[in-house]
Amino acid sequence: MEVLKLKTFYLNSMLDDNVIDKYNSSNSVIISKNLFQEITNKDSDNTVNIIGLYYKGKKIYVDIIDTHIDDPNIMYVPEWIYKYLNYEEDELVNYMQVHPKVGNKVKIKPRGDFYAYLDDPISALRNGFERYSCLLKDTVILLNIDGIPLEVEIVETYIKNQPIYIRGVELEVDIEETIHSIDENNENNIIEPLDEIKPTIDDNFDSMLPYMPIQSENKFKGKGYSLK
Numbered sequence: 001m002e003v004l005k006l007k008t009f010y011l012n013s014m015l016d017d018n019v020i021d022k023y024n025s026s027n028s029v030i031i032s033k034n035l036f037q038e039i040t041n042k043d044s045d046n047t048v049n050i051i052g053l054y055y056k057g058k059k060i061y062v063d064i065i066d067t068h069i070d071d072p073n074i075m076y077v078p079e080w081i082y083k084y085l086n087y088e089e090d091e092l093v094n095y096m097q098v099h100p101k102v103g104n105k106v107k108i109k110p111r112g113d114f115y116a117y118l119d120d121p122i123s124a125l126r127n128g129f130e131r132y133s134c135l136l137k138d139t140v141i142l143l144n145i146d147g148i149p150l151e152v153e154i155v156e157t158y159i160k161n162q163p164i165y166i167r168g169v170e171l172e173v174d175i176e177e178t179i180h181s182i183d184e185n186n187e188n189n190i191i192e193p194l195d196e197i198k199p200t201i202d203d204n205f206d207s208m209l210p211y212m213p214i215q216s217e218n219k220f221k222g223k224g225y226s227l228k
Helices: 017-024 033-042 079-084 121-129
Strands: 002-008 028-032 050-055 058-068 074-077 093-098 105-110 139-145 148-156 169-175 178-182 189-193 211-214
Touching: 002 079, 017 139, 028 033, 033 058, 058 074, 058 079, 074 079, 079 139, 121 139, 121 169
Parallel strands: 002 074, 028 058, 105 169
Antiparallel strands: 002 093, 028 074, 050 058, 050 093, 105 148, 139 148, 169 211, 178 189
């Protein structure tokens, strides 16, 4: 493994606020042109640019989407990855190129339920996942749901201890029927079953087991609350 340092997108002077907001809800990263060339030269297949990051017993998998001309050892990452790793500024992170298996099923636990009351919650969740290429069990990612951040725990990927690549597949997403909410009268987190929540609209949110097709052409089809 080789090493590099992490910085958040906020410290990249070439990115405006709109781009930062978009990238922060993804597993996308920006690396130096030199490092990108080095990785490309090592990859004879020149297929998937997925990088594993390893830091103090934690790991996460990221997708190269652009390059920069700053320090060759700097990788710009979403803020949630910076926090997930508990990264300390200027410390070294191990990295290596990985070739994850394609996966077609995950179980998630959203840490909030506001998305269920949107006019089109299925499309909102779908659009959030479109910004991800790789998922890993026991991580908490950040989705952009109609401009509102939603933390989502990846409960299961059904491929033990391995990341799964989700581009170009029909991804089945099981939504666990519990959420984290904050009691306004105290600071403790409360777990509430969804079937005890009383929606203010007529739709039934008791069971949401969608199929989310994540395809290279970014087309989805849906019926009710199952995307098939």
